[in-house]
Amino acid sequence: MLRLIYSLLWVAALPLALLRLAWRARKEPGYLHHVGERLGVYGSLPNQGPWLWVHAVSVGETRAAQPLIESLLRAYPSHRLLLTHMTPTGRQTGAQLFGNEPRILQCYLPYDLPWLVRRFLRYFRPEAGMLMETEVWPNVVHGARKAGVPLYLVNARLSPRSFRRTARFGRAAAAMYRDFAGVLAQTAGDADRFRALGVPGVQITGNLKFDMQPAPAGMALGERLRKVLAGTGGRLVLAAASTREGEEPLLLDAFARWQALAGDVPRPALLLIPRHPQRFDEVAAMAARAGFSVARRSALDLDGETVPVDADxxxxxxxxxxxxxxxxxxxxxxGGSLLPLGGQNLIEACAVGTPVLIGPHTFNFAQATEDAIAAGACLRVDNADELVRTAGSVLADRARLADMRAHAQTFAGLHRGATVRTLAALAPVLEN
Structure with a gap:
């Protein structure tokens, strides 16, 4: 009954969902591309399989899926891989990661209405499906079971906050999760919360993000960018990565008062990376209004001859x-941690040996954050001013910085292996 009510609400909301695409396309035109796919229309796409299907809603999930996708392609050479998304940035990330792989096809997953889901499943007829992390769509999950498609929730996480919300639906939530062929959880805490909902067949396989390997070309460009930002004065570089709306004013205000907060430590170059690309121009204008000189990565040719960038x-x-x-x-x-937004992935920074500062709000990545703090790879701060004070203290102490760098690399290395465990858990179905 709840799924019927949910579907009726979706019917009522569908015109609004399409209008929302047009609204979001004002800043991100990609939302108006491939609209038919969101309605289950795939007639122009090849559907010759056999298909293994991975759903990665946006950028973070797509990056996390990379080691799994690469391993699936190696382990099942006679199969093709269908990679679905919900956002243009996720699709763009997939194209960047896998654009040269002829066995991968990308498209949008349709809106979660029963007949749209049936269109999708009938068109591609995947042999098995894997939804990344938190992407639980009731009609997709139920439709896959009815179509005989084994569907797994992989790299699954369920924060205490999400658990409390989901538990309100009681048996309906348990029934939805029972339609999965299996739930492969990141941590013991995640697994316990899924089991408390009545979910059977929960396994702990670890976090796929620890298996992400930075490309050598990207590392080389990073070293080049560091030298460009160092300039003639040998500035250090502080990144503020995956920042969210409302956080940049706090960071910019604290950064403006660096010397007052960080003492004699020279202010570093700030590498400011908003999480959402539609906000790039907005954040650049915000920084300029705050009195900072601003350069943009898109204006740098790191492959050619570069000159120092002296911008703040x-x-x-x-x-x-x-x-x-x-x-x-x-x-x-x-970012995502100064305000109650749940935080973002810190593993990618640790994997390249970059120590991390994190704010107080990390409920989406609680276990990884606590493990990184315990390993000496991460320090928690309560607000933007404390961030500046702590950053100044760490950057001023080269021995401490080197120690944290070593701890970051060790932390990332110790937690690898989720891809192997995930493939082992999937094997009974994929090799059937």
Whole structure:
């Protein structure tokens, strides 16, 4: 009954969902591309399989899926891989990562209405599906079971906050999760919360993000960018990565008062990387109004002959280069954590040996954050002023900085192996 009510609400909301695409396209034109796919229309796409299907809603999930996708292609050479998304930035990230792989096809997953889901499943007829992390769409999950498509929730996480919300639906939530062939959880805490909902077949496989390997070319560009930002005075580089709306004013205000807060430590170059590309121009204008000189990554040719950039702030206005930005930085703050937004992935920074500062709000990545703090790879700060004070203290102490860098690399290395465990858990279905 709840799924019926949910579907009726979706019917009523569908015109608004289409209008929202047009609204969002004002800043991000990609929302008006491939609209038919969101309605289950795939007639122009090849559908010759056999298909393995991975759904990665946006940028973070697509990056996290990379080691799994690459391993699936190696393990099942006779299959093709269908990679679905919900956002243009996720699709763009997938194209950057896999654009040269002829066995991968990208498209949008349709809106979560029963007949649209049936169109999708009948067109591609995937042999198995994997939804990344938190992407639980009731009609997709139920439709896959009815169509005989084993569907797994992989790299699954369920924060305490999400658990409390989901638990309100009682048996309906448990029934929805029972339609999965399996739930492969990141941590023991995630697994316990899924089991408390009555979900059977939960396994702990770890976090796929630890298996992400930065490309050597990106690392080399990062070293080049670090030298460009150092300039003639040998400035250090502080990254503020994946910042969210409302955080940049706090960061810019604290950064403006750096000397008052950080003492004698010279103010570093700030590498400011908003999470959402539609906000690049807005954040650049905000920094300029705050009195900072601003350069943009899109204006730099790091492959050619470069000159030092003396601007206070370099805006990271590019997609698919986060590993490069972290490689360029001596220390990184991970956004989404100063305000109660749940935080973002800190693993990618640790993987390249860049120590991390994190704010108080990390409920979306609680276990990884606590593990990184315990390992000495991460320090938690309560607000933007404390961020500046802590950054100044760490950057002023080269021995401490080197120690945290080593801890970051060790932390990332110790937690690898989720891809192997995930493939092992999927094997009974994929090799059937």
């Amino acid at each position: 702030i370099l805006l990271g206005d590019s997609m698919g280069e986060m590993a490069m930005y972290f490689a360029a930085s001596h220390l990184a703050f991970i």
